[in-house]
Amino acid sequence: MSIIEKAAGKLGQKKVEVTPLPEIKAKSLNNPISKAHDALGARTPDRQIQKRVEINLTQLHHLGMVTPDQGKTLVAEEFRLIKRPLIKNAFNQGAGPIKHGNLIMVTSSLPKEGKTFCAINLAMSIAMEMDHTVLLVDADVARPSVLRTLGLKSETGLMDILLDDKLDLADVMLKTNVETLSILPAGKSHKHATELLASQIMSSLLDEIANRYPDRIVIFDSPPLLLTTEASVLASHMGQIIMVVEAETTTQHAVKDALRQIETCANINLVYNKAKAFPGGNYYGYY
Numbered sequence: 001m002s003i004i005e006k007a008a009g010k011l012g013q014k015k016v017e018v019t020p021l022p023e024i025k026a027k028s029l030n031n032p033i034s035k036a037h038d039a040l041g042a043r044t045p046d047r048q049i050q051k052r053v054e055i056n057l058t059q060l061h062h063l064g065m066v067t068p069d070q071g072k073t074l075v076a077e078e079f080r081l082i083k084r085p086l087i088k089n090a091f092n093q094g095a096g097p098i099k100h101g102n103l104i105m106v107t108s109s110l111p112k113e114g115k116t117f118c119a120i121n122l123a124m125s126i127a128m129e130m131d132h133t134v135l136l137v138d139a140d141v142a143r144p145s146v147l148r149t150l151g152l153k154s155e156t157g158l159m160d161i162l163l164d165d166k167l168d169l170a171d172v173m174l175k176t177n178v179e180t181l182s183i184l185p186a187g188k189s190h191k192h193a194t195e196l197l198a199s200q201i202m203s204s205l206l207d208e209i210a211n212r213y214p215d216r217i218v219i220f221d222s223p224p225l226l227l228t229t230e231a232s233v234l235a236s237h238m239g240q241i242i243m244v245v246e247a248e249t250t251t252q253h254a255v256k257d258a259l260r261q262i263e264t265c266a267n268i269n270l271v272y273n274k275a276k277a278f279p280g281g282n283y284y285g286y287y
């Protein structure tokens with residue numbers, strides 16, 4: 001039994017799903033300039049969003065990440081497994097109705113376990129579905145890295161909306177060259193970021209996001225749970241949480257502490273990331 005399975009067991013009867021995700025080897029980057037465009041074609045474009053950015057899909061593919069057009073890669077197959085139950089729950093096709101089921105946070109105990117890697121791959125994988133649109137939110141406001149990883153320059157975003165009530169979501173959201181994927185950047189850093197994320201304005205904003213875009217899945221890339229309080233504040237608003245656990249690195253103690261901080265959420269899924277080999281034959285375990 002792996003450490004995350006043991007830790008999950010300690011949570012009592014709560015159902016926790018565990019998915020192993022292997023370490024993905026990046027390829028050498030021959031052609032960093034991408035003219036790639038969304039192979040899925042334009043579908044219900046978000047008309048209110050003004051800004052448009054071009055994600056470097058070729059670079060992303062060479063980094064070993066999920067991109068449209070690349071067929072059956074190992075990472076794409078893994079994220080296909082990870083997203084299935086999340087999509088079901090988001091649209092209440094699971095066991096029962098989930099409040100804000102379409103709001104999904106990706107978090108972990110400690111830095112560098114793969115939160116941003118998983119958040120981007122998950123967002124891209126869901127955006128490739130025929131009938132789902134995705135909003136990827138960089139909620140790691142102290143150390144944002146979604147835009148950088150996607151090869152984009154920093155932009156105004158979440159923090160700016162929280163600080164300026166004249167700004168609308170659509171003013172800062174970014175449409176991308178993957179027609180079904182838009183991004184809400186973290187925006188400018190602020191010394192009271194935690195208080196802002198815990199504020200009533202943030203709570204109303206999350207309600208607005210969940211209700212204004214009920215057909216959209218919203219993925220939040222978050223800071224680590226054990227080093228900040230932002231992540232647990234955010235967790236209290238989420239319908240579903242993905243907790244990334246780094247294989248052979250994160251201790252059982254850290255996993256248990258982190259799970260305790262998000263126990264208000266009834267739908268927690270664990271991803272066993274950077275696994276060198278799959279532990280056992282089963283992809284999913286219920287505890």
Ligand SMILES: Nc1ncnc2c1ncn2[C@@H]1O[C@H](COP(=O)(O)OP(=O)(O)OP(=O)(O)O)[C@@H](O)[C@H]1O
Binds near residue numbers: 117
């Ligand atoms: N399954 C994987 N296979 C290969 N590389 C991975 C995998 N998961 C993460 N990485 C790499 O590990 C590094 C850390 O990942 P990432 O930035 O996603 O972590 P993080 O948890 O978001 O870190 P932080 O807490 O600093 O925000 C990155 O270089 C990323 O590309």
Ligand SMILES: [Mg+2]
Binds near residue numbers: 221222
């Ligand atoms: Mg990160």
